[in-house]
Amino acid sequence: MPNILVTRSSMPGMQEYMDEIEELWESHWLTNMGTKHLKFQEDLKKYLMVDQVELMTNGHMALELTLQALNLQGEVITTPFTFASTTHAIVRNGLTPVFCDIDPVTYTMDPNKLEDLITDRTSAIMPVHVYGNLCDVDEIERIARKYELRVIYDAAHAFGETYRGKGVGSFGNASCFSFHATKVFNSIEGGAVCFHDESLGKALYELKNFGIHGPEEVCAVGANAKMNEFCAAMGICNLRHVEDEISRRQAVVQRYRMHLEGIEGLQLNQAQPEVKSNYAYFPVIFEERIFGASRSEVFERLEKNGIGARKYFYPLTNTFSCFHQRYDVNETPVALHVSKRVLTLPLYADLCLQDVDRICEIIKDCKR
Ligand SMILES: *Cc1c(COP(=O)(O)O)cnc(C)c1O
Numbered sequence: 229m230p231n232i233l234v235t236r237s238s239m240p241g242m243q244e245y246m247d248e249i250e251e252l253w254e255s256h257w258l259t260n261m262g263t264k265h266l267k268f269q270e271d272l273k274k275y276l277m278v279d280q281v282e283l284m285t286n287g288h289m290a291l292e293l294t295l296q297a298l299n300l301q302g303e304v305i306t307t308p309f310t311f312a313s314t315t316h317a318i319v320r321n322g323l324t325p326v327f328c329d330i331d332p333v334t335y336t337m338d339p340n341k342l343e344d345l346i347t348d349r350t351s352a353i354m355p356v357h358v359y360g361n362l363c364d365v366d367e368i369e370r371i372a373r374k375y376e377l378r379v380i381y382d383a384a385h386a387f388g389e390t391y392r393g394k395g396v397g398s399f400g401n402a403s404c405f406s407f408h409a410t411k412v413f414n415s416i417e418g419g420a421v422c423f424h425d426e427s428l429g430k431a432l433y434e435l436k437n438f439g440i441h442g443p444e445e446v447c448a449v450g451a452n453a454k455m456n457e458f459c460a461a462m463g464i465c466n467l468r469h470v471e472d473e474i475s476r477r478q479a480v481v482q483r484y485r486m487h488l489e490g491i492e493g494l495q496l497n498q499a500q501p502e503v504k505s506n507y508a509y510f511p512v513i514f515e516e517r518i519f520g521a522s523r524s525e526v527f528e529r530l531e532k533n534g535i536g537a538r539k540y541f542y543p544l545t546n547t548f549s550c551f552h553q554r555y556d557v558n559e560t561p562v563a564l565h566v567s568k569r570v571l572t573l574p575l576y577a578d579l580c581l582q583d584v585d586r587i588c589e590i591i592k593d594c595k596r
Contacts, residue, residue, distance in 0.1 A: 231534040232583055236576040237409040238473050240465035248461040257457065260437075264460035268415070271467055275388065277395030278403075278422040282432040283460065287384045287406025287419035289436070289453035291317035294380050294402045294421050295352070296448075297431035302349035307337050308546035308555075309563040310356045313406075314382045315545040318354065326350070327546050329560040333498055335359060335511070338562070339367040346371075352378040357386035357396065358541075359572075360412075360508035362500055365391065365399045372400075380404065383422075387413045388470060390504040397422030407463060412477070412508045413470050415463030418455050476577040477507035483581045484510050484573060487588035491595065493519025509540070510573045512591075513566060520596030523569050529594055535574060535587055542567045 239245075252258065259265075265283060272281045284290040295304070295317055303324045306314055318325045326345050331338040337355040353372055355363040363381065372379045379400035387405055389396045397403040407418030421432055431448070434441055439450030455463075488494055495513035499505065514523040521529075523539070530537050544567050546555035557564055573587060 232536060232574050232579070232587070234536045234538045234572065234574050235410045236578055237414055238466055238469070238577060240462075240469060244465050244468075245462065248465055249458060252457055252461075259454055259456040261454065262457045262460075264457040264464065265455055268455075268460040268463045268467075269420075271464060272420060275467060275470075276397045276405075276422060277390065278397040279424045280422065280426065280429050282421045282423075282429055282436065283455040284419040284421065284436055284453045285455055285459075286417045286453075287404060287408060288313040288317060289451065290404035290406070290419035290421045291354075291380070291382060292320055293432055293435045293451065293453055294404055294423075294428075295321045295323065295354075297428055297435055298352065298378050298380070298401065300351040300378065302351050303347065304352045304354050305337075305342060305345050305350060306354040307356055307358075307563065308544035308557070308560050309335055309358060309541050309567060310382065310545060311384070311541065312545060312548070313384070314354060314356055315548075319551075323351075324349075325546075325555075327555060327560050327563075330358070330563045330566065331364075332562050332566065334361040334363075334500070335566060336361055336363040337368065339364045339371060342368070342371055346375050346377070350375070350377060352380060354380045354382060356382040356384075357389075359497060359511055360385045360389060360506050361497065362386065362389065362391050362396060362503050369399070384408075384411065384419075385508045386506065387411065387508075388474060388506045392502045395422075398424070401425070402428065407459075412474065412506045413463075413466055415455065415459045415466065418459050418463060473577040474506050477575060478505075479581065480575055480577075480579050480584055481507045481510055483584040484575075484588065487585070488512065488591065491519070491592070493517070493595070507575070510575045511540070511570050512573060513569045514571065515569065519594075521594040523571050526591060526594050527571055529590055530587065533586075533590055535590070537571045537573050539567075539570065540572045542570065
């Protein structure tokens, strides 16, 4: 049996990509906002149904430069149940992360716990659409308006989703996507910020190019986060197929549900009303007391069979050793509970349904 990894990058046909990059051998224009970059940006605007898009080298730089562009101070409320990138973007901007607990069903920021964390130092909220589960955007917006806070969504998991027919990238002041190879949609490495405000766009455009304003003026301490032409070309190609990819992911998710729904001690991810899902991840919570086997036992059993599941997100970012116990993990008990029990199962468009059957058999076999 060949090994099954937790994910497998989507790629266009080789010829399709070759055709897309061919003209780069004529222009010799490889980066710095070339034709591929500009076309990919326009294609994304349409597909994501958003006003403005600024491409970046990766999702992390999208987060980091958005925080910088908004000129934030003090504290940013976020969640620890996320990838290192979210918290790091805050800390690397000299801001203080304040950790809000998550909702036990969607795994996203629990807005009922948000208001208590707001102080006169709070400048923004950075929630995460975890596993493609949409945050409670309505309630977060209400609170943000009341306290005049900025909202920056980490939308790395939410590519192509809509809520009530609106693109997910249109919520908040900005939404940051990742096009990393392991995501639903990739440009090898890449990312983008979606937003409404044109002045934010100008600031992002300059920050991704060292803060260069004109030939003789550098007006901000920017970074280098320009997406190159080869990545943009990959994005253009993959975007043509993303709907098909998502529907094949949906078939995999349905197969998992068919096998695992109703098993005592397992909590499966719930579909959200009015959200068009991208089927980014298939997380399962293993409640050892009821299921009989722990998350780690299942993880190891799968590993022995050549199947790569992932403890995603474990550990919580507020326990990372780089933060030297600066944060108290007991302030986010739901996140702690989930992170100790969750496993995301292999999920990608090419995963064949017989392999899903086999994975589920192994999981069921762990039940005691
Ligand atoms: C992948 C990811 C990022 C970072 O994106 P990169 O493109 O890898 O830099 C940020 N946040 C979350 C939740 C992610 O999953």
